[in-house]
Amino acid sequence: MSATTTTAPEVRLRGAAVPTALTLLVVLACWQVAVPLLDIPVYVLPSPTAILAHADWSAIVSASGSTSVGVVLGFVAGNLLGFVLAGLIAWSAAAASVLYPIGLSLRSVPIIALAPFITLAVGRGVSATTTVAGLIVFFPTLVNVLAGFRSVEREALELMRVLNASKRDVFVRVQLPAALPLFFDALKIAAPTSVLGVMTAEWVIGGHGLGQLILTESLALNGETMWGGIVASAVIAGLAFTLVSLAERLLIPWAGDQ
Amino acid sequence: MAGTDAIRADAVSKTFTIGKESFQALGEVSLEIPERTFATFIGPSGCGKSTLLRILADVIAPTSGEVSVFGRSAAQAREERDFGFVFQDPVLLPWRSALANVELPMQLNGIDKAERRARALELLDLVGLQGFEKALPAKLSGGMARRVAIARALTLGPRVLFLDEPFNGLDEIRRQNMNAELQRIWLETRTTTVLVTHNVSEAVFLSDRVFVMGRNPGRIMAQLEIDLPRPRTIETMTSPEFVEYDRELTALLRTAYEDAEP
Numbered sequence: 416m417s418a419t420t421t422t423a424p425e426v427r428l429r430g431a432a433v434p435t436a437l438t439l440l441v442v443l444a445c446w447q448v449a450v451p452l453l454d455i456p457v458y459v460l461p462s463p464t465a466i467l468a469h470a471d472w473s474a475i476v477s478a479s480g481s482t483s484v485g486v487v488l489g490f491v492a493g494n495l496l497g498f499v500l501a502g503l504i505a506w507s508a509a510a511a512s513v514l515y516p517i518g519l520s521l522r523s524v525p526i527i528a529l530a531p532f533i534t535l536a537v538g539r540g541v542s543a544t545t546t547v548a549g550l551i552v553f554f555p556t557l558v559n560v561l562a563g564f565r566s567v568e569r570e571a572l573e574l575m576r577v578l579n580a581s582k583r584d585v586f587v588r589v590q591l592p593a594a595l596p597l598f599f600d601a602l603k604i605a606a607p608t609s610v611l612g613v614m615t616a617e618w619v620i621g622g623h624g625l626g627q628l629i630l631t632e633s634l635a636l637n638g639e640t641m642w643g644g645i646v647a648s649a650v651i652a653g654l655a656f657t658l659v660s661l662a663e664r665l666l667i668p669w670a671g672d673q
Numbered sequence: 674m675a676g677t678d679a680i681r682a683d684a685v686s687k688t689f690t691i692g693k694e695s696f697q698a699l700g701e702v703s704l705e706i707p708e709r710t711f712a713t714f715i716g717p718s719g720c721g722k723s724t725l726l727r728i729l730a731d732v733i734a735p736t737s738g739e740v741s742v743f744g745r746s747a748a749q750a751r752e753e754r755d756f757g758f759v760f761q762d763p764v765l766l767p768w769r770s771a772l773a774n775v776e777l778p779m780q781l782n783g784i785d786k787a788e789r790r791a792r793a794l795e796l797l798d799l800v801g802l803q804g805f806e807k808a809l810p811a812k813l814s815g816g817m818a819r820r821v822a823i824a825r826a827l828t829l830g831p832r833v834l835f836l837d838e839p840f841n842g843l844d845e846i847r848r849q850n851m852n853a854e855l856q857r858i859w860l861e862t863r864t865t866t867v868l869v870t871h872n873v874s875e876a877v878f879l880s881d882r883v884f885v886m887g888r889n890p891g892r893i894m895a896q897l898e899i900d901l902p903r904p905r906t907i908e909t910m911t912s913p914e915f916v917e918y919d920r921e922l923t924a925l926l927r928t929a930y931e932d933a934e935p
């Protein structure tokens with residue numbers, strides 16, 4: 416028995432894909448049947464086939480593009496910031512005493528309350544939505560990664576001491592890898608959160624993304640396109656989450672077997 | 674087993690302070706362990722065996738007293754990487770294969786990749802793990818993980834090997850097999866070894882010198898030389914001499930336990 420018996424990531428994904436697809440089909444079917452049965456007005460909830468046939472898909476695709484850019488940039492920026500700050504805090508007590516209170520106070524401000532300020536500072540559009548998404552995902556990542564750095568057992572640190580390892584070696588060879596599972600947990604939380612952040616910002620600040628589209632289409636009582644936008648946002652969030660999970664399985668296969 | 678002392682502890686004590694509470698884990702402990710000796714600490718749990726081992730290896734500092742290792746301070750010896758240490762928990766890095774875990778000390782020491790790979794393979798062989806080089810720790814049984822930890826502790830050719838209950842939790846037969854294997858490795862390397870255990874026959878089987886420890890505060894209550902020919906075998910364990918040592922050590926340990934109960 417050699418150790419290379421782990422299931423390949425694709426195989427495991429495919430295994431989960433079948434029940435997921437089935438569930439989705441059942442939900443769609445119920446939806447399709449329920450709308451005419453309950454006589455729901457089309458501007459509130461059109462049936463899936465009506466959405467498919469009558470939504471303004473070119474507008475939805477273009478809005479999805481704009482939203483995705485904000486999601487990706489905000490996701491990267493916020494997580495990078497959270498990771499680096501957690502690293503600095505774990506590395507040096509001095510950095511911790513300065514940075515942690517700053518992080519905490521930033522946390523206690525509802526980010527969306529900063530929207531007017533953010534618009535003044537970076538302008539409207541993608542720069543603003545990116546900033547909001549980044550700020551929203553940053554703190555949970557900071558907390559998780561910090562917990563990761565601190566999750567190293569005492570005996571592992573004692574082992575490094577017996578080996579007369581430098582502080583840098585302890586950090587790079589023990590603390591950093593030990594933090595990765597919790598970092599990926601944070602990324603999985605951050606993926607849908609950053610979609611939420613971007614869309615909320617679009618709603619409040621404006622721009623060309625899905626948040627704005629859903630708002631205007633609902634006001635115009637255009638249920639099909641509004642629902643098309645909602646479905647598109649769910650797809651973006653799901654896709655982001657799936658990509659992170661896939662990256663996790665590829666990059667830290669050892670963590671799944673704990 | 675005459676010759677110079679590998680380890681000398683002089684009136685070593687340890688008091689832990691947590692907040693306003695302080696607790697004396699070790700009274701004044703003095704001991705000598707000659708070079709190339711297999712020495713063992715045995716005693717009731719909580720009597721400070723692990724603490725004493727950590728102090729000898731300069732993992733933690735004593736509150737008072739001194740430790741010298743081959744004539745230098747324990748700190749100097751540690752900085753010169755004289756020590757191999759196997760903790761009660763194998764503490765393998767879960768993202769590293771068995772081989773990469775064994776390579777770790779050499780990697781920290783700047784030994785080049787080809788050389789450390791060769792040496793690590795040799796050591797995995799020595800502990801009987803050929804074929805498991807690529808296995809991640811999660812795929813190893815408890816006994817295999819402990820053997821990886823032992824191989825890792827041997828990589829830099831330590832002058833002193835510390836083993837803190839390395840076979841705890843293994844069933845009796847596995848423990849005996851591991852003991853036989855450890856004795857074989859020890860006979861090959863003759864590294865001065867300090868073992869912590871609370872298993873009497875393990876202590877007799879492996880040791881040249883056994884220190885019986887007691888509690889409140891932790892201290893050495895008795896010292897017993899085991900003068901049995903090596904290699905010791907399963908047959909040795911049924912010999913009258915072995916049985917007598919076992920009985921004697923059990924009696925000493927019983928006193929240590931009785932003393933420890935309030």
Ligand SMILES: Nc1ncnc2c1ncn2[C@@H]1O[C@H](COP(=O)(O)OP(=O)(O)O)[C@@H](O)[C@H]1O
Binds near residue numbers: 690696
């Ligand atoms: N880092 C520590 N802080 C506080 N108390 C400790 C610490 N390490 C050990 N102790 C205490 O010291 C005593 C001896 O512990 P230990 O050396 O682990 O005993 P043993 O290995 O013989 O079971 C125990 O009562 C334990 O709770």
Ligand SMILES: [Mg+2]
Binds near residue numbers: 722723724761837
């Ligand atoms: Mg112990």
